Amino acid sequence: MQLISEGSENQKPDRCRTGAALAAATLSLLGTTDAMAREQPGEWDVNTAILFYSETDDRVQAVEPVISATRYFEDGRSLNLKAVADTLTGASPNGATPSDEVQTFTKPSGNGSYEIQPSEQPLDDTFQDTRGTFSATWSAPINRKYDYSVGGYFSKEYDYTSMALNGSVSRYLNNKNTTLNLGTSLSLDTITPEGDIPIGLSTMPVPANISDSDFDQAFDASRDSSDDTKTVVDLLLGVTQVIDSRTVMQVNYSLSMSDGYLTDPFKILSVIDDRPGSNYGGNLKDGDGNNIYLYEQRPDSRMKHALYWQTKHMLENGDVVDGSYRFMVDDWGISSHTFDVRYRWMLGNQYLEPHLRYYMQSEADFYKRYLTGSEYNGGAPRLSEASADYRVGDLDGITVGLKWGYRFDEDHEFSIRAEYMQQSNSGDSGFGKLASQELYPDTDAFWLQVGYSF
Amino acid sequence: MNNREWDGNQMSVMNDHSGAGEPVMKRLSAIHPIVRFAVVASLPLLMLAGCSDLGVKPWERGTLAKPEMQLVSDPVEAGLDDHIYFSKEASSGGRSFGGGGCGCN
Numbered sequence: 033m034q035l036i037s038e039g040s041e042n043q044k045p046d047r048c049r050t051g052a053a054l055a056a057a058t059l060s061l062l063g064t065t066d067a068m069a070r071e072q073p074g075e076w077d078v079n080t081a082i083l084f085y086s087e088t089d090d091r092v093q094a095v096e097p098v099i100s101a102t103r104y105f106e107d108g109r110s111l112n113l114k115a116v117a118d119t120l121t122g123a124s125p126n127g128a129t130p131s132d133e134v135q136t137f138t139k140p141s142g143n144g145s146y147e148i149q150p151s152e153q154p155l156d157d158t159f160q161d162t163r164g165t166f167s168a169t170w171s172a173p174i175n176r177k178y179d180y181s182v183g184g185y186f187s188k189e190y191d192y193t194s195m196a197l198n199g200s201v202s203r204y205l206n207n208k209n210t211t212l213n214l215g216t217s218l219s220l221d222t223i224t225p226e227g228d229i230p231i232g233l234s235t236m237p238v239p240a241n242i243s244d245s246d247f248d249q250a251f252d253a254s255r256d257s258s259d260d261t262k263t264v265v266d267l268l269l270g271v272t273q274v275i276d277s278r279t280v281m282q283v284n285y286s287l288s289m290s291d292g293y294l295t296d297p298f299k300i301l302s303v304i305d306d307r308p309g310s311n312y313g314g315n316l317k318d319g320d321g322n323n324i325y326l327y328e329q330r331p332d333s334r335m336k337h338a339l340y341w342q343t344k345h346m347l348e349n350g351d352v353v354d355g356s357y358r359f360m361v362d363d364w365g366i367s368s369h370t371f372d373v374r375y376r377w378m379l380g381n382q383y384l385e386p387h388l389r390y391y392m393q394s395e396a397d398f399y400k401r402y403l404t405g406s407e408y409n410g411g412a413p414r415l416s417e418a419s420a421d422y423r424v425g426d427l428d429g430i431t432v433g434l435k436w437g438y439r440f441d442e443d444h445e446f447s448i449r450a451e452y453m454q455q456s457n458s459g460d461s462g463f464g465k466l467a468s469q470e471l472y473p474d475t476d477a478f479w480l481q482v483g484y485s486f
Numbered sequence: 487m488n489n490r491e492w493d494g495n496q497m498s499v500m501n502d503h504s505g506a507g508e509p510v511m512k513r514l515s516a517i518h519p520i521v522r523f524a525v526v527a528s529l530p531l532l533m534l535a536g537c538s539d540l541g542v543k544p545w546e547r548g549t550l551a552k553p554e555m556q557l558v559s560d561p562v563e564a565g566l567d568d569h570i571y572f573s574k575e576a577s578s579g580g581r582s583f584g585g586g587g588c589g590c591n
Contacts, residue, residue, distance in 0.1 A: 079562045085570065096569075098562050116565075198583060209541025217583040266583040272557070277546040282557055286579050340580035342557055352554050358580040368577040376554055383554075393576055424576050435563075449563070455574065479570065483562060 077102045077443075081483035088476040091155065092122040108179075109172040116165045118189075123157035127299040127420035128325055129402050129462070130154065130469040131315055135323060136240050140298045141227035142251045145239050153473055156298060163189035169198075177204050185219075194221045200268075213270035213284075224259040225297045231256045232329025233413045236300055241320040254327070262292030278347075284340040291333045299328040301420045304466055306404040313464020316405045326403060328419040330396075336362040352376040365397035366424065381440075387433035387451065396424040401460050401471055422457045422472070429455040447483045452476075 078101045085094040100114040126137060128148075135148045139158050148154045169183035178201060185196040200215030223229070230236070237250035270284040303316040303324040315323040342356035358370040370391045377384045398417040400407075407414050435449035457472035542550070549555060558564050558581070572578040 079560075081562045081566065083566050096566065098566065100562050114565075118569075206541055207544070215583070266579065268579075268583060274541050274547075274550060276540070277542045278549050280550060280555065280557065284580060286583070288579055288583075336577075336579070338577070338580040342581070344555060344557060346549055346552075346555055354559075356581070358577070360577040360580065362576075364576075366576050368575070370577065370580070378554075391571075391575060391577075396576070423574060427575065429575065447560075451567075453570075453574075475574070477570075477574070479566075481563060481566060483560070 073104050073106045075104050077104070077485070079483065079485040081481055083479055083481045085477065085479040087122065087478075089153070089155075089473075090123055090157070091475070092120060092124060092477075094118060094120045107173065109170075112167075112169040112171070112183075114165075114167045116163075118161075118163035118165070120159070120161045120163070122159075123155035124159060124298070125422060126154050126156040127301055127328060128154040129302040129304070129420075129466060129471055131302075131323075132465055132469070133315070135315070136238055137300075137325070138236055138238055138251070139227075140225060142248075143227070151469060153470070159298070161189050161191075163187060163192075174201075178202065179204075191225045192221065192223050194219060196220070196264075198266075209274040211272040213268070213272065215266075215268040215270075217264075217266040217268075219264040219266075221262045221264070221292075222259055223261075223293060223297070227251075228255040228258045229260055229293070229297050230254050230327040232295055233326050233415070233418065235318070235411065236325040236327055238322040238325075240322055242322075260293035262290055262294060264288060264290045275343075279343065279345045281343045282341070284338075286336075286338045286340070288336040288338070289334070290336075294332060294334055295328060295330040296419070296421060297327070299419060299421050300325045301328055301400060301418055302402045303408045304402045304404055304462070304464075306406055306463070311465070313462060313466040316408065324408065326408070326413065326418070328421065329417050330398065330419055330424075331364065331417055334362055334364055336360060350378040352378070364424070366393055366395065368393035381438065383435075383437045383439075385435040385437070385449075387431070387435065387449075389429075389431040389433075389453075391427075391429040391431075393427045395426045395459065399425045399459075401425070402462070402466070422455075422475070425472075426458045427455060428458075429453060443486060445483075445485045447481075449481050449483075451479050451481075453478075 078099065080100075081098045083094070083096040083098070085092070085096065087093070096116060096118045098114070098116045100112065102110055102112045104110050128135065128137065130148075130151050130153055132150050134150060135154060136145050137148065137154065137156070138145050140156070141158070146156070146158065165185065165187035167183060167185040169181055171179065171181035173179050180199070180201050182199045183197070185194070185198070187194045196217055196219035198215065198217035200213060202214075203212040204210070205212065231254055234254045237247055237254055239247045242250075266286060266288045268284055268286040270282060272280065272282045274280050303326060305311045305314050305316040318324050338358060338360040340356065340358045342354070344352060344354045346352050352375070354374040354376070356370075356372045359368070360370075361367040368391065370389070372387075372389045374385055374387045377386075396419070398415070398419055399421075400415070400418045401420055403413070403415070403418060431451055431453040433449055433451035435447060437445055437447040439445045453476070455475040455477075459472065461467055462469065462471055553559055564581070568578070568582070
């Protein structure tokens with residue numbers, strides 16, 4: 033690295049660095065690059081990390097290595113390449129309620145079943161997946177006042193493929209103290225679940241108390257198609273403003289429009305008997321004596337609006353405070369608030385960074401923890417959409433974390449961080465026998481990330 | 487732990503001074519979403535509207551150029567967290583594109 037002498041000569045590098053820094057910040061906010069300001073033409077900036085993610089109660093476990101490399105060219109141009117692998121195992125809530133009796137569920141593939149003991153949370157432990165993603169982003173200045181970037185994204189897992197293109201333009205104003213950003217992204221996703229896509233709100237056949245051929249026939253009748261698609265169009269408008277020599281602020285408005293298959297084909301709902309009698313609040317049963325469950329069904333479009341605000345400030349002692357807030361509202365009836373604050377405590381060539389995040393969301397209009405027998409209506413549901421997925425229910429989440437970083441020099445850094453998240457749901461507490469079941473268990477997750485950049 | 491009690495305790499901290507005793511989220515939910523969004527959206531934009539005199543001279547920008555002062559100082563970390571929260575919540579995006587990208591369990 034070249035040392036720069038004091039005096040007027042050091043102003044030009046500072047300007048260049050700041051312009052590049054703002055560009056990097058701008059492009060980063062658009063999700064397109066991780067360019068760092070200090071890099072010089074011809075150099076590579078490589079960031080590697082591995083994430084270990086674990087949920088309690090034998091739920092999702094994941095290992096996720098990442099490598100991101102940015103090559104810098106003359107005149108502020110750069111190319112970022114990023115690859116992520118993701119291996120998932122474990123169990124996921126299938127949406128059914130716990131019960132006072134053993135429950136039998138059909139595997140999503142239709143090949144066999146699994147049982148859940150009384151009062152246990154119904155978890156589907158049959159999923160296992162490996163996902164690979166690759167993205168590339170090219171960023172360059174158009175002239176002194178404009179930058180642009182274009183990028184592509186591809187991800188593939190066993191039953192899901194996603195492709196996306198994105199682009200953005202940045203406009204500098206006010207001696208580059210203000211940056212206006214406009215970005216857009218188009219994503220095309222295809223899902224091809226094993227066992228095909230179930231018909232929304234149709235009855236899940238259960239391979240018990242019936243012959244194999246009758247089950248096969250019923251399972252086939254509950255299938256819609258072998259695959260389905262969705263498209264997502266994102267628009268993002270942002271302003272980045274330098275407040276003073278130690279403070280930078282950003283405000284983004286984003287609009288996201290999804291169309292197509294937005295249902296989770298692996299989620300179901302329990303049907304609860306609401307007729308007075310001994311089974312009041314128990315699982316409603318069909319003529320074969322099997323519990324009745326319905327496949328979930330969500331709307332086929334969604335429009336989300338989000339407002340995001342972030343401010344970063346360096347204190348006189350070099351510590352950095354980073355705070356952000358996001359408000360999101362959509363036409364599913366969900367609104368959410370996300371607060372996030374980090375404090376980077378600088379300790380020479382090391383730092384400690386505590387992190388606190390709080391999230392709260394309201395439930396979707398179609399969220400139902402269960403359906404009643406009346407709503408089931410003998411197989412002709414009175415509802416056109418319903419989901420018991422806790423992720424579209426009333427949800428609070430809190431995350432606390434701590435990161436430690438060690439800088440060997442300006443280009444080499446090792447870091448390790450740990451985060452713990454607890455999510456809590458709330459809602460209708462049921463009736464009759466159901467009221468004694470735990471309908472809203474907490475979700476606890478822990479993740480550890482080890483990173484090295486050079 | 488009783489989740490409903492836990493939720494109530496958390497929310498009560500955020501009650502305002504009106505004495506109504508209703509959680510903020512519940513009261514916000516009573517307002518039409520579009521109106522609520524417009525009100526919340528306008529606040530920071532109004533703040534920025536007065537920013538024309540803000541900013542620094544080129545020679546005052548050394549601090550802002552430091553890696554830890556980039557708005558996303560660790561994009562790999564941000565990407566991993568975005569993926570986790572995308573999989574576990576109904577919200578995504580804001581800082582960057584929300585997008586699709588996985589059939590997350």
